[in-house]
Amino acid sequence: MSDTKATVPLLVILGPTASGKTHLAVKVAAMLGGEIISADSRQVYRDMDIGTGKDLAEYESDGRKIRYHLIDIRDAGEQYNVNEFQKDFETAYEKVGAHENVPILCGGTGFYILSLLKGHAYASIPVNVTLRSELEDIPKELLLARFGSYDTAYQHIADTSTRKRLIRAIEISEFLTHQAGTETFPNKQPYPYIVFGLNPAVEIRRERISNRLATRLKSGLIDEVEGLLARGLTAEQLIYYGLEYKWITLYLTGELPYEEMVTRLETEIHRFAKRQMTFFRKMEKDGIDIHWLDNENNAEQQAQMITLKYQQFLQNNSE
Numbered sequence: 001m002s003d004t005k006a007t008v009p010l011l012v013i014l015g016p017t018a019s020g021k022t023h024l025a026v027k028v029a030a031m032l033g034g035e036i037i038s039a040d041s042r043q044v045y046r047d048m049d050i051g052t053g054k055d056l057a058e059y060e061s062d063g064r065k066i067r068y069h070l071i072d073i074r075d076a077g078e079q080y081n082v083n084e085f086q087k088d089f090e091t092a093y094e095k096v097g098a099h100e101n102v103p104i105l106c107g108g109t110g111f112y113i114l115s116l117l118k119g120h121a122y123a124s125i126p127v128n129v130t131l132r133s134e135l136e137d138i139p140k141e142l143l144l145a146r147f148g149s150y151d152t153a154y155q156h157i158a159d160t161s162t163r164k165r166l167i168r169a170i171e172i173s174e175f176l177t178h179q180a181g182t183e184t185f186p187n188k189q190p191y192p193y194i195v196f197g198l199n200p201a202v203e204i205r206r207e208r209i210s211n212r213l214a215t216r217l218k219s220g221l222i223d224e225v226e227g228l229l230a231r232g233l234t235a236e237q238l239i240y241y242g243l244e245y246k247w248i249t250l251y252l253t254g255e256l257p258y259e260e261m262v263t264r265l266e267t268e269i270h271r272f273a274k275r276q277m278t279f280f281r282k283m284e285k286d287g288i289d290i291h292w293l294d295n296e297n298n299a300e301q302q303a304q305m306i307t308l309k310y311q312q313f314l315q316n317n318s319e
Contacts, residue, residue, distance in 0.1 A: 008097050009317050010191045011310050012105045014039070014113055014280060014290070015198030016273040018208040020299060022058055024198065025106035027303035030061035032104075032310060035096045037089060038070040039107025042241055044080050046072045047228065050221045051244035053212075069095065077233045079240070085112050093191075102310070110279035111159045117193055117288055122154055125175045135167050143170060152176040161275050162242075194313045196306050197280060197290040204295075209269050217262070222248055243268060 011034065013025045025036050036059065038044075042052040059066045069092035074080055089105075096103040105113065115122075135143060143166050147158070150173035158169040200208070225248040228238060238249040244265065251261035284290055291309065293302045 008103060009310075009314060010093075010103050010105055010116070010193040011306070012113060012117070012193055012195040013198070013306070014106075014110070014195065015108060016205060016276040016280075017053075017108055017269065018205060018212055018273065019108075019198040019200055021106050021108065021198055022053075022055070024299050024302055024306075025104050026059055026061055026066050027299055028306050028310075029066045029102070029104055030064065031303055031307045032102045034102035034104045035067040035069065035099065036104045036106050037092045037096070038068060039085075039105050039109050039112045040071075041080065041085075041109040041112060043071045043107075044074045044085075045076045045078070045241075046074065047076045048224070048241070048245070050216050050219055050224045051241075051248075053216075067096075067099070067101070076228055076231075077237050082112055082115050086115055089116060108276050110276060110283060111165075114283055114286070114288070116191055117195070117283075118286065122172050122176075125172050128171050128174065131171055131174060132167060135170060140166065143167065146170055147173060150174075150177055159279065161279070192317055194310060195288060195290045196309075197292045198302075199277065199280075199292055200295055205273055206270060209273060210266060213262075213266055213269065216244070222252070225249060226252055243272060 011028070011032075013021055013028065015021045022036075028034060029036055040052065042048060043054050045052070048054070054071060056068075056071070059068050070085070070088055073088065093103050105116070107113065138146075140163055143163070144160065147155075147160060147166060147170050150170075152173055154169070154172055154176055158165075158172070160166040160169050221244060225238065225245060228245075229235070229249070229252060235249050235253050238245045247256070247261050247265040247268065250256045251258060256264070280290065293305070297305070
């Protein structure tokens with residue numbers, strides 16, 4: 001680890017889907033001289049552009065390109081996890097420091113963000129194939145009960161919002177209970193940080209999500225998924241990525257009619273945004289101070305406020 005980590009605080013912009021995070025982060029980067037590090041678990045994949053909202057043309061301000069990191073770093077079909085994210089983030093963070101720019105972490109994957117801010121190393125716990133096989137057919141309510149039976153520090157920060165994450169949470173809890181004590185499993189050094197959050201009113205967020213989905217469907221979202229299948233990705237691989245890729249794959253494989261697919265997909269995106277906000281509130285309870293931005297202000301005003309607060313934080317951090 002270089003000294004960069006100790007001297008350049010991390011500026012974090014988080015929020016649920018369709019809250020305008022990237023647009024705001026680009027404005028802030030232009031004002032501060034920053035580079036954006038993505039905290040989006042799906043934008044890491046190449047050729048998954050429309051479904052992940054990967055508008056690379058947005059990384060520009062007044063004709064000047066804003067550098068971005070951790071986008072298009074894996075092939076579609078691969079799997080990516082928080083442990084890999086931590087390592088890739090470290091590399092990107094050092095690059096930003098080498099350019100003497102401000103690192104701006106921007107995204108909505110709460111567990112990825114939390115893994116950096118709290119500095120925990122749970123992501124490095126190895127996969128337990130035998131345990132996963134045992135848990136595969138157990139109903140979710142029984143998995144939740146099993147997870148609740150453990151007593152480790154991890155219980156307070158675990159993400160159990162999906163079956164896949166719940167099984168991983170049990171896997172980590174099992175490891176901590178039977179194979180490692182806290183003295184042999186130290187936390188990583190956390191980054192100095194300041195966090196800003198976007199949380200539009202629910203009715204505005206819902207309208208944005210619905211309009212954005214309609215636009216993406218008209219802009220070739222189904223063709224994008226169809227192209228991935230034609231390249232040899234399996235339905236199971238695409239369903240793994242959830243949301244747009246899951247529901248459109250079910251439509252393309254004949255399991256759902258178009259109208260039902262659109263309705264269910266829209267519902268799931270709304271639920272996803274709600275889960276994101278629940279996780280961010282959970283982060284606050286876990287000690288993460290989030291400066292929620294005033295929805296009455298436009299993006300320019302929000303960016304100016306963030307810039308001022310970051311500069312004050314930078315000064316205080318160096319004293």
